[in-house]
Amino acid sequence: MYKVLICDDEPDIVAALKIYLSGEGYQLLTAANGREALELVEREEVHLILMDVMMPLLDGITATARLREKSNVPIILLTAKSEDSDKVLGLNIGADDYITKPFNPVEVLARVRSQLRRYTNLGGMTKPPSSLVCGGIEMDDESKSVTLDGEPVSLTPIEYSILRLFLQNPGKVYASKQIYELVWNEPARGGEGAVAVHIRHLREKIEIDPSAPRYIKVIWGQGYKLEKERRL
Numbered sequence: 001m002y003k004v005l006i007c008d009d010e011p012d013i014v015a016a017l018k019i020y021l022s023g024e025g026y027q028l029l030t031a032a033n034g035r036e037a038l039e040l041v042e043r044e045e046v047h048l049i050l051m052d053v054m055m056p057l058l059d060g061i062t063a064t065a066r067l068r069e070k071s072n073v074p075i076i077l078l079t080a081k082s083e084d085s086d087k088v089l090g091l092n093i094g095a096d097d098y099i100t101k102p103f104n105p106v107e108v109l110a111r112v113r114s115q116l117r118r119y120t121n122l123g124g125m126t127k128p129p130s131s132l133v134c135g136g137i138e139m140d141d142e143s144k145s146v147t148l149d150g151e152p153v154s155l156t157p158i159e160y161s162i163l164r165l166f167l168q169n170p171g172k173v174y175a176s177k178q179i180y181e182l183v184w185n186e187p188a189r190g191g192e193g194a195v196a197v198h199i200r201h202l203r204e205k206i207e208i209d210p211s212a213p214r215y216i217k218v219i220w221g222q223g224y225k226l227e228k229e230r231r232l
Contacts, residue, residue: 034063068094166226
C-alpha cells in the first residue's frame with residue numbers, strides 16, 4: 001500500500017484531497033507545514049508528497065529543497081494560479097510536478113498515479129537490457145541506479161525517466177512535446193516548459209559544464225538528443 005503525504009495548512013484543502021485519494025486505497029498522512037512534513041518523512045516510508053507552496057513555519061519550496069538533499073520521493077507542488085514563479089523554482093530545486101488550485105479531482109488522481117507508477121517502475125511495458133551506457137554515464141535499470149564516471153548520481157524519478165529515454169535512443173531527436181508525452185504518459189497540453197526545466201536540472205547533475213553539455217544536446221528548432229557514445 002502506497003503512503004501519500006498531504007502537506008497543506010488549509011484544513012479544507014487537506015479534507016478534499018483525502019476524499020479524492022481515499023478511494024484509491026492509499027494510506028494517507030498529513031502535515032500542516034514543511035517542518036512537520038520533514039519530520040514525518042524521517043519516521044515514515046513515504047511514496048509521494050503533495051506539498052503546498054505557501055505555508056507557515058517552513059514553506060513548500062524550502063521543504064522540497066531539503067527533502068531533495070536525501071530523498072528522491074516524488075513531490076507534487078500545490079500552487080495558486082498567481083504562483084507561476086514558485087512553480088518554476090519548485091521544478092528547479094527538484095519537484096516532479098505541480099497542480100494548480102482549485103483542484104480537478106480527475107487531474108489530481110491522474111498525476112498521483114503517474115508519479116507513483118514512475119517512482120516504482122521507472123519503465124514501460126517492454127523490458128530493455130538492464131545496463132544502459134553512453135560515455136561515462138551508466139544506468140542500471142534493475143537497481144534504478146545511475147553513475148557518472150563511476151560516481152553515483154542521485155536523480156529524481158522524472159530526471160531518471162528522461163535520461164532513460166535518451167539512453168535507450170542515443171542520437172534520436174525528441175521534441176519537448178514528445179518527451180513530455182513519453183515521460184509523463186499524458187498529452188502535453190502546454191506542459192512542454194516543464195521538460196526544459198527538468199533537462200536543465202538533469203544537466204547540472206551529469207554534465208561537467210552544463211552550459212556546454214557533452215551529453216544532452218539542443219537541436220535548435222527541433223528538440224533534444226543524447227550525443228552518441230563519446231568519452232573524454
